[in-house]
Amino acid sequence: MSRKFLETDGPAWVAEGLISEAQRQKLLARYPPEAQALGLLPLLGSVLVGLSALSVVAANWQALPDALRLALLLGSLTGAYAAGAYFLRRGNADLGHGLIGLGLMLFGASIILTSQLYQLVGYDVSGLVAWVVAGVALSYVYGSRLLVLLTVLIGAAVQTYCVQALGSFSYATAAMVAGGMGYYWWRRPDAVSSTVLAAGLLWQAGLLIVVLQAKITWFFVPAMFIYAAGDWQPNRAGGRALQGPPLVAAYLFMFGLATFGETDTYANVLRPPLLPYLGALGAVLALSVAGKRARGRLDTLPDWLLLLPGFYLPGGLPLAVATLVVLYAHAGSVLARAHRQEDPNQLTVGAILFVTATMVAYFKLTWAFLDKSLFFLLGGVLLLGLSWYLRRRNAQVLAAVPPVVPPASVPPAAPKSSSTSENRLPND
Template sequence: MSRKFLETESPAWVSEGLITEAQRQLLLARYPSEAVQAVGLLPLLGSILVGLSALSVVAANWQSLPEALRLGLLLGTLLAAYAGGEYFLRRGNRRVGHGLLGLGLVTFGASIILTSQLYQLVGYDVSGLLAWVVVGVLLSFLYDSQSLTLLPILIGAAVQTYCTQALGVFSYATMGLVVLGSGYRWWHRPDTLVASVLAAGLLWQVALWVALSHAKITWFFIPAMLVYAAGDWHPDPAASRALKGPPLVAAYLFALGLALFGETDQYAGLLRPPVLAYLGALAAVLALSVAGKRVRGRLATLPDWLLLLPGFYLPGRLPLAIATLVVLYAHAGSMLARAHRSADAEQLTLGTVLFIIATMVAYFKLTWAFLDKSLFFLIGGVLLLSLSWYLRRRNASRLAETVAAVTAPTAAATVSSNPETQP
C-alpha cells in the first residue's frame, strides 16, 4: 500500500465511518512520503557513486599497481564495506547498512576473480566462485534483508552461466546451494519478490543444464514443475503463487508455441523424449503437486496442469495445433471460473487476457488460409472487440455483486448500532 493511495482513499473511509481521523493519521504515519524515502536513499546513492569513482581510478591503473597494493585495496574495500554495513545497522539505518553489506558481497566475488588473474590461476574448476555463493547464502541467514536474500540467487545464476559457457560443466553444487540455502531461507521467511526471483533463477539453471546436456527441451519441465509443486506445499498463499508463477509462464509459452508452430512438425526431434521415462517422471511430479494442493486446500488450481499435457507426442500439423488450442481455452476458462468464484480482480483480468490470446491464435491459425485478407482482419477485429466488451461486462458485474455482498452487512450493522436511524 502506498501513501498516495492512502491520501486519496482514506478521507472517504473516515466519512463512511470505517476509521476515525486519528486512525487515518496513524496509517499515514506508517507510510512516509516519496520525498522522505528519496532522502533516505541519498546516503546509499552517494556511497555508491564514491565507490564507483574510486573503482574507476583503480581499474584504470590496476596493472601498474604493485602486487601488495592490489591485495591491500581488495582486502581494505572488503573490510570497509562490511564494517560500514555493521556500523549503519547498529545506528538503525537498515537501508544503507544492508546496501553496504551487499556491496561487500559483490566485492568479495570481484576479489576472487581479480586475485585469480593476479596470480594467473587457471580456472579449470569453480571452487572459488562456489565460495562466493556460500558466503552469499550465509549472509542471507545472518541478516533479515530482502536484497541480501536476492543476491545469492542472482550470483548462483551468474556462476552457473560461467560454468556452462566457459568451463563446459554444470555445477550441481551451485544449484544445490541455491535450492537448499536460499530455498530454505525463503521457505521459513516467505517473500513474494524473493519467490519469483528464486523460481526464475532455478529455471535459468535448469535451462542451462538442458542446453549443456543436449537433452530434449521438454525435460526442462520436470524440474520446473518440481518448483511449482514446492509452491503447492507452501502454507502462505501469496508466496505460493509467486513461486509458481515462472514455471506456469514457461509452460504457457511452450503450449502457445505448439499452437502456433506445431503443425510444421519440424521440431519433433527436439520435443519427444522417451515416452515411459518422461511420462513417469511427469506423473510423479503431478502426484506431488496434487498432494500439496490437497493438504493446503488448493485443488481448484489443478487445471494449471492442463498446460503440461504432452500433446507433442501427437502427430504434427493441424491436429496438434487444434489440440493445443483446446488446452489453452480450457486453461483460460478454468482460470476465469476460479476467479469468478473467488472474486479475484487480478485473476479475472489475467484470465480474460489469456482467453483473448487463445481466441486470436485460433482465429489466425484456422481462418488465415480461407478468407480474403481485408475481410480476415475486419472479422478478427470485430470478434476481439466484442469478446473484450463481453468479458469486461461480466467481470464488472461480478465485482459489483461481490462489493454489494461485502458492504451490505457493514451497512446493516451501522444502521442497527445507530438508534436515530431505527423506527
C-alpha cells in the same frame, strides 16, 4: 484504501457529516504510517564515489605492487561490510543492505582478481562456489531481499560460466541455490524473493538440460517440481509467487506449439522417450496433487493442463487444435477460479489468456479467410468506438448534473413540558 487517501479525503468526509472525527481516527489507526524509505541520493552518491575509485584503481592496476593490490581488495571489502553494519545499527536498512550487497560483489571481484594475480588454475570453480556460499550466508544473517536477489544472480552467473567456459555443470552451485535459498524461501516466503528464486532455479535447470544435451521438454520436470514445492508452502501468496515462473514457461511453450508446432520437423528436439518422461512427470504431478490436497488448493489443479504432452501428436492441424483446446480450457479455469474467489487480478489474467487463445485460433485456423477477417476487424473497431463514445457521453452527462446538497439537519423538537399538565387541576 491507503493511509494517504484517508489523510487527504478524511477531513472532507468529516465536514460533510459522512463520518465523525473519532471514526476517522479509528480508520487511520487501521492503516499505520509506513516506514519512511531512505532516499536514493546517499546510495547513488556512494555508488558514484565507489565507481570513481574503482576506475582510478583499474586504470593503474597493473602498475600497482602485489601487496598494495591485496590491501586495496581487503580494505574495500572490509570497508563495505563495516559501513553496512554501521548504517544498519543506525536504522538505515536500505543503505545498510545496499552496502552489504556491495561487499558481497567486492568479495567475488576479490576472488577473480586474486586468481588472476597469482595465476591460479582457471578451471577450478571452488572460489566461485565460495562466492555463492557467502551470498547464502549473508541472506540468512540479514534477511534482505536485495541479498537474495544478488545471491540468485551470482549463482546464475557462476553456473553460466561453468557451462560456457568449462563445459560442465556445477552441481555444488545448483545445490547451494536450490537448498540454501530454498530453505530460506520456505521460512520467509516473500513474494518478490519467491519469484526471483523460481526464475533462478529455472535458469539452473535450463543449463543442466544444455549440458546433458537432453530433449528440451525434460526441462519441465524440474520446472514443475518447483511448482509442486509451491503447493506445499503454507503461505499461499508465497507459494503462488514461486509457481509463477514455471507456469509462465509452460504457457509460453504451449503457445509456441499452438503457433509454430510442426513437431514432425522438430521431433528430435521435443520428443523424449515416452514412458520415462511420462513417469517422471507423473511423479511430480502426484507430489503436486498431494500438496494441493493438504493445503486445500485443489482449485488450482487445472494449471497442469499446460503440461499435457501434445508434442507427441503429429504436426499440423491435429496439434494446432489440441493445443488450442488446452489454452482455452486453461483460460476458462482461471476465469472460473477468479469468479469463485472474486479476485479481480485473476479475472484480468484469465481474460488476457482467453483473448490470447482466441487470437492464436484466429490467425492459425482462419488466416486464409481475408473477407471474414476484414468483417471482424471493422466490426470490432466499430464496437470499441461506440463503447468509447458512450463512456465519454456518460461522463459528460454526469459532470453536467449539479451536485445534490443534502438538506440541513433539523434539530429535534424539544419535548413538551409536563409540569403544566401535572399542576392543572382536574376541573380545569
